[in-house]
Amino acid sequence: MSDVKKFLYVNRRAPYGTIYAWESLEVILIGAAFDQDVTLAFVDDGVFQLVKGHDTAGIEMKNFSPTYAALGDYDINKIYVEKESLEARGLTIDDLQHLVWEDEDEDWAEKDSIKVVSSAELAEMMGQQDVVLSF
Amino acid sequence: MTMLHTVNKSPFEKDSLTSCLRLSEDGASILLIEDGIIAAIEGAATSDAIKEAMKTKKVYALQEDVNARGVQGKVIDGIEQVDYAGFVKLVTEHDSVQSWV
Numbered sequence: 001m002s003d004v005k006k007f008l009y010v011n012r013r014a015p016y017g018t019i020y021a022w023e024s025l026e027v028i029l030i031g032a033a034f035d036q037d038v039t040l041a042f043v044d045d046g047v048f049q050l051v052k053g054h055d056t057a058g059i060e061m062k063n064f065s066p067t068y069a070a071l072g073d074y075d076i077n078k079i080y081v082e083k084e085s086l087e088a089r090g091l092t093i094d095d096l097q098h099l100v101w102e103d104e105d106e107d108w109a110e111k112d113s114i115k116v117v118s119s120a121e122l123a124e125m126m127g128q129q130d131v132v133l134s135f
Numbered sequence: 136m137t138m139l140h141t142v143n144k145s146p147f148e149k150d151s152l153t154s155c156l157r158l159s160e161d162g163a164s165i166l167l168i169e170d171g172i173i174a175a176i177e178g179a180a181t182s183d184a185i186k187e188a189m190k191t192k193k194v195y196a197l198q199e200d201v202n203a204r205g206v207q208g209k210v211i212d213g214i215e216q217v218d219y220a221g222f223v224k225l226v227t228e229h230d231s232v233q234s235w236v
Contacts, residue, residue: 014145016203017170045145045173051205058199058218065205088147090178090209
């Protein structure tokens, strides 16, 4: 397919305090139906979206974080998290959900979806995109 | 006069926390709620400022908001976590409330 474009979703907000994180996830899932080349980036407070152990019972809001684990089934397996954003917030990759996808070219081997990258690496990746959607 | 200050914005997104820390008196109480609880995380870039404030002010964090964001167990030692009932109690115990929205 020649008209596949590279889509990047940039997530910069913490979940629950505002609706951005949830809206982004909805758009990502809708967009996944269009067979585009999708990449997700989590920077600034957006890294909190991937933190494991969300318990939203107390604030009486829907905990949408389990949905991230389904992204692999939608062929969304390029998930970049900025290292500098994690560090500034006292977080490491061990605080994040372990997201995986199955590679059909390698007998459905399970592979990690999340890659922690530097600001410079993320900047380079952003520069290669056709469409950037920011939340 | 004792004042309760609430901060509901992430310190990485707005300067509400910085202003609150600058403009609150010694002996005041500061309650971190919603995205404001990000400032309660140990090891975050903001934790030194919070610890400095804790020398003269009492800092609280709303437990429900801490839990929602999955940072239970990362809260700075000495920050007291309160639930919604505790939030109401704090409001009644202070003469006035300033919301740093």
